Amino acid sequence: MSIAEIFRVLGRRWYVMVPITLLSLFAGGYLYTTVPVAYESQSQLALLNSARVAKPAPSYGNTLAYASGSLIGTADVLIRALQSAETVEVLRAHGVTDEYGVDFAAQAEGPLLTLTVKGSDPELVLAETRRLTDFAAEQLQDLQEQARVPDGYYVQSARIVPPQKPVSQPKSRYQKVAAVIVFGVAGGFLLAFVVETWASARRRSRGLPGLLDTPPVPKPGARRLRRLLTRPLDAVDVLTGYLGLALFLPSNLALPALGGAGTPANVFALLGLFWYLATWCAGRIAPAPRTRSMRTVILVVSVVVLMSYIANQDRISSQKEILAADRGLIVLLVWVSLVVLATAGIQDRERLNVLLRRLVVMGSVVAALGMYDFFTGTNVADMLRIPGLNSSVASVAVLDRGSFTRPRSLTAHPLEFSGMLAILLPFAIWHAFDPARAYLSKFKRWAPVVLLGGGLPLTVSRTSIIGVVVVVLVMVPRWKPQRRWTAIGILFGSVAVFKVLVPGLIGTITGLFSGSLNNADSSTQARTIKYPKIYEYFLQDPVFGRGFGTFTPERYFFTDNQYLLTLAELGALGVACLLLLGLAGVHNGGAVRRLARTESDRELGQAFFASAMVAMVIGATFDTLSFPMFAGVFFLLLGLGGSCLGFVQREAAEPAPAPPREPRTAAPSRLVEIR
Numbered sequence: 009m010s011i012a013e014i015f016r017v018l019g020r021r022w023y024v025m026v027p028i029t030l031l032s033l034f035a036g037g038y039l040y041t042t043v044p045v046a047y048e049s050q051s052q053l054a055l056l057n058s059a060r061v062a063k064p065a066p067s068y069g070n071t072l073a074y075a076s077g078s079l080i081g082t083a084d085v086l087i088r089a090l091q092s093a094e095t096v097e098v099l100r101a102h103g104v105t106d107e108y109g110v111d112f113a114a115q116a117e118g119p120l121l122t123l124t125v126k127g128s129d130p131e132l133v134l135a136e137t138r139r140l141t142d143f144a145a146e147q148l149q150d151l152q153e154q155a156r157v158p159d160g161y162y163v164q165s166a167r168i169v170p171p172q173k174p175v176s177q178p179k180s181r182y183q184k185v186a187a188v189i190v191f192g193v194a195g196g197f198l199l200a201f202v203v204e205t206w207a208s209a210r211r212r213s214r215g216l217p218g219l220l221d222t223p224p225v226p227k228p229g230a231r232r233l234r235r236l237l238t239r240p241l242d243a244v245d246v247l248t249g250y251l252g253l254a255l256f257l258p259s260n261l262a263l264p265a266l267g268g269a270g271t272p273a274n275v276f277a278l279l280g281l282f283w284y285l286a287t288w289c290a291g292r293i294a295p296a297p298r299t300r301s302m303r304t305v306i307l308v309v310s311v312v313v314l315m316s317y318i319a320n321q322d323r324i325s326s327q328k329e330i331l332a333a334d335r336g337l338i339v340l341l342v343w344v345s346l347v348v349l350a351t352a353g354i355q356d357r358e359r360l361n362v363l364l365r366r367l368v369v370m371g372s373v374v375a376a377l378g379m380y381d382f383f384t385g386t387n388v389a390d391m392l393r394i395p396g397l398n399s400s401v402a403s404v405a406v407l408d409r410g411s412f413t414r415p416r417s418l419t420a421h422p423l424e425f426s427g428m429l430a431i432l433l434p435f436a437i438w439h440a441f442d443p444a445r446a447y448l449s450k451f452k453r454w455a456p457v458v459l460l461g462g463g464l465p466l467t468v469s470r471t472s473i474i475g476v477v478v479v480v481l482v483m484v485p486r487w488k489p490q491r492r493w494t495a496i497g498i499l500f501g502s503v504a505v506f507k508v509l510v511p512g513l514i515g516t517i518t519g520l521f522s523g524s525l526n527n528a529d530s531s532t533q534a535r536t537i538k539y540p541k542i543y544e545y546f547l548q549d550p551v552f553g554r555g556f557g558t559f560t561p562e563r564y565f566f567t568d569n570q571y572l573l574t575l576a577e578l579g580a581l582g583v584a585c586l587l588l589l590g591l592a593g594v595h596n597g598g599a600v601r602r603l604a605r606t607e608s609d610r611e612l613g614q615a616f617f618a619s620a621m622v623a624m625v626i627g628a629t630f631d632t633l634s635f636p637m638f639a640g641v642f643f644l645l646l647g648l649g650g651s652c653l654g655f656v657q658r659e660a661a662e663p664a665p666a667p668p669r670e671p672r673t674a675a676p677s678r679l680v681e682i683r
Contacts (some may be wrong), residue, residue: 009240009241009283009286009287009290009292009293010237010238010239010240010241011237011241012237012238013238013290014283014286017200017201017204017286017290018197018200020204021200021201021203021204024196024199024200024203025196025197025199025200026196027196028192028193028195028196028199029192029193029196031192032188032189032191032192032193032195032196033189033192035188035189035192036185036186036188036189036192037185039181039184039185039188040181040185043181043184043185044128044181045128045176045177045178045181046126046127046128046176046177046178046180046181047126047127047128047129047130047133047174047175047176047177048124048125048126048133048174048175048177049124049125049126049130049133049134049136049137049171049172049173049174049175050122050123050124050125050137050169050171050172051122051123051137051138051140051141051167051169051170051171051172052113052120052121052122052123052167052168052169053120053121053123053141053144053145053165053166053167053168054118054119054120054121054165054166054168055079055082055083055086055119055120055121055148055163055164055165055166056079056163056164056165056166057079057163057164058160058161058162058163058164079118079119079163080118080119082119082163083112083119083120083121085151086110086121086144086147086148086151087110087111087112087121089147089151090110090143090144090147091109091110095147098143099139099140099143102139102143103135103136103139104125104136104139104140104143105127105136106125106126106127106128106132106133106136107125107126107127108123108124108125108126108136108140109123109124109126110122110123110124110140110144111124112565120168121144123137123140123141123144124137125137125140126177130173130174130176133174134171134173134174137171137172138171141167141170141171144165145165145167148163148165149162179264180331182264183331183334187334194282197282197286198282198285201285201286201289201290202289204289204290205289205290205291208290208291240292241283242353242354242355242356242359243280243284243349243350243352243353243354243355243359244354244359244360244362244363246276246280246283246284246349246353247280247346247349247350247353247363247644248363248366249276249280250273250276250277250280250346250640250644251366251367251370251641251644252370253271253272253273253276254271254273254636254637254640254641255370255371255373255374255418255637255641256370256373256374256418257271257272257273257392257394257397257418258389258392258399258418258419258420259271259418259419259420259424259635259636259637260389260399260420261392261394261397261398261399262397262398262399263275263396263397263398264396264397264398268335268636269335269336269338269339269342270338271636272397273636273640274338274339274342274636274640277342277345277346277349277640278341278342278345280345280349281341281344281345281348281349284348284349284352284353293352293353293355295351295352296351296352296353296354296355296651296654296655297654297658298653298654298657298658299351299352299650299651299653299654301592301650301653302347302351302592302596302646302647302649302650302651302653303347303348303351303352303650305588305589305592305646306343306344306347306348306643306646308585308588309340309585309588309589310340310344312578312581312582312585313336313337313340313556313578313582314337315552315581316552316553316554316555316556316577316578316579316581316582317333317336317337317555317556319549319551319552320333320549320552320553320554320555320558328560329554329555329558329560332555332557332558332560333555333556333557333558335557336555336556336557336558337556339557339636339639340556342640343639343640343643346640346643346644346647347643347646347647347650348647349647350644350646350647350648350650350651351647351650351651351654354648354651357655360648360651360652360655361444363648364435364438364439364612364648365439365445367432367435367641367644368432368435368436368439368456369456371428371429371432371436371456371460372436372455372456372459372460374417374418374419374425374428374429375417375429375459375460375462375463376459376463377415377417377418378415378416378417378425378429378463378466378467379415379459379462379463379466380415381413381415381416381417382412382413382414382415382466385413387416388417388418389416389417389418389419392418409468409469409516409520411512411516412466412468412510412512412513412516414467414468414469415463415466415467418637419635419637419638420635420636420637421630421635422467422468422469423467423469423471423629423630423635424630424635424637424638425463425467426464426467426469426471426472426475427471427475427622427623427626427630427632427635427638428637428638428641429460429461429463429464429467429472429475430464430471430472430475430476430478430479430622430626431475431619431622431623431638431641431642431645432460432619432641433457433460433461433464433475433476433479434479434482434483434614434615434616434618434619434622435615435619436456436457436460436461437457437479437483437611437615438608438611438612438614438615439453439456439457440453440454440456440457441608441611442608442611443607443608444608461476461502462502464476465506465513465514465517466510466513468513468516468517468520469520470517470520470521470629471626471629471630473517473521474625474626474629475622475625475626478618478621478622478625478626479618479622480495480499482614482617482618482621483614483615483618484496486601486614539572541565542567542572542575542576545559545564545576546575546576546579549579550579550580551579551580551581552578552579552581552582553574553575553576553577553578553579553581553582554576554577555577556577556578556582557577558577559573559576559577566631567631568629568630568631569627569628569629569630569631570586570627570628570630570631570632570633570634571583571586571627571628573631573633573634574586574633586627587624589646590620590621590623590624590627591624592620592646592649592650593616593617593619593620593623593624593645593646593649594617594620594621594624596613596616596617596620596646596649596650596652596653597613597614597615597616597617597618597619597620597649598613598617599613599653599656599657600612600613600616600649600652600653600656601613601614601617603653603656603657603659603660604656605659605660609652609656612652613652613656616645616648616649616652619645620645620646620649623642
């Protein structure tokens with residue numbers, strides 16, 4: 009269905025769309041005027057060791073302070089005490105009635121605490137922040153008195169940042185207003201097409217043509233814009249638009265009212281879902297045959313996320329956690345849109361190949377920008393300023409490791425950049441070997457492989473090397489001996505090239521792995537020390553978890569492991585669903601490879617297999633689904649794998665074409681000589 013047809017339906021059913029839209033606008037305006045603006049005030053406390061502990065002594069005598077003098081454990085005990093239900097009641101009696109929170113200060117490596125109070129009265133919020141700050145110091149003393157800490161070993165608190173003047177926080181109000189308006193407009197849109205479908209069915213029952221039976225044809229000599237509006241769209245067009253926004257805009261930029269879930273790419277994906285529903289209602293498209301399995305998988309995942317959302321409504325949650333859970337549902341709907349568009353919307357096999365090649369080319373551009381970041385020591389993403397979009401996360405400075413800049417291109421973090429390159433590399437290899445692209449020059453066929461593969465070591469991360477190893481182990485053994493040994497030779501040659509062009513890079517990377525094995529690497533220690541804490545949160549609700557998207561680093565900490573993050577947010581069922589997604593991608597690739605009739609399709613199936621394996625493995629090295637660009641491409645590849653399997657299964661169900669018969673040659677005639 010074309011854009012012009014969609015607007016024609018909305019214009020014809022204005023009596024449905026307009027009232028609902030106006031009602032949602034009025035409701036949004038009512039919320040804007042009635043919901044009070046929230047004000048937030050903060051203060052910060054630092055925990056200081058006692059004078060005796062500060063001296064180099066073999067024992068300290070303070071049971072709250074860990075050995076080696078670290079006060080992180082003491083700070084954690086104080087935070088838990090201040091957030092307990094009993095303390096909440098005590099603080100209410102002291103006049104702290106608004107929402108408050110106590111946590112480690114952002115990006116703090118020591119016992120530095122941030123105390124936050126949020127309410128609608130700025131003067132009251134400031135007074136409550138002062139009371140909370142004083143109460144925290146008193147609580148620290150009470151805890152040590154109860155533990156009978158000897159005199160002279162008491163941990164002290166110092167007010168580093170006094171209670172600040174409350175600052176207005178209108179974001180929560182804007183998000184509520186935007187949610188009401190978007191929900192109303194979306195409901196009016198769908199209802200308008202339902203009415204249109206019902207009216208067309210009634211016309212057909214009377215022997216008249218349906219209103220949407222004949223698509224409009226542009227008049228001869230129509231302008232270019234009119235031709236574009238009347239040109240029928242397909243799912244590949246929509247998904248190409250999504251990829252353009254997802255890969256070529258910094259993934260941390262989002263619409264202010266929607267938070268981190270409101271990236272332009274996510275909004276476009278939701279609009280694409282509405283396009284598919286409108287086209288389906290009009291009878292112009294039907295789900296592609298034999299593609300139901302992948303949609304069933306995403307349905308199971310959606311049910312588990314919704315069950316977790318409902319089960320955790322009774323849990324005492326902060327306002328930020330509630331908003332994070334709402335954003336999680338929006339992100340889930342985006343993932344559902346990508347899978348539905350890819351599996352049900354793509355009706356032509358050649359169009360599927362076109363989208364895969366576009367994805368490879370776009371990913372190569374992202375890799376090239378990352379190489380520019382590496383060699384220039386800059387950050388391309390920070391140079392882009394787009395009106396109307398704000399950064400949904402704190403600005404990420406240019407990261408380095410050793411003496412090398414870690415590029416992130418247009419992604420949010422070097423780990424996301426390395427993960428993106430790793431899951432796209434198998435498709436770049438398929439693109440290079442595809443016989444249908446043999447007419448292209450070797451440069452055009454192999455440039456994506458060089459950019460994607462060459463960009464991986466430049467991220468100076470273990471994730472990139474693990475991704476390369478998985479791709480090699482999955483793809484190379486399936487090749488013929490000549491190609492296999494050539495690939496192995498190229499790999500060793502690439503290592504030599506990097507040693508010459510980027511001296512010290514290979515040594516830095518090998519040092520990362522050796523440090524991890526010896527437990528001498530600080531980043532590895534920072535990850536493994538959090539594993540017991542994740543287990544504590546898991547025990548609070550082992551089945552459904554705390555809610556998808558609620559385990560935010562601002563409130564808790566970075567997990568750097570998607571499986572552990574899912575364990576905390578969605579419980580055991582969530583981890584099972586995460587494994588189900590990975591195994592579904594592996595199944596898609598393996599089934600395509602097994603059923604394919606052509607060598608190109610077999611290699612494409614192997615690419616889907618390798619990409620899914622990479623995603624499953626590197627999920628243990630960073631929280632993959634927390635990054636919008638990686639997560640979007642991952643779910644799109646799952647949908648494309650299901651679509652490709654549907655095409656291959658339909659081809660396998662058809663009888664194989666008979667081989668061409670050789671032309672019969674006439675028998676040589678015998679000449680009889682007549683004498």
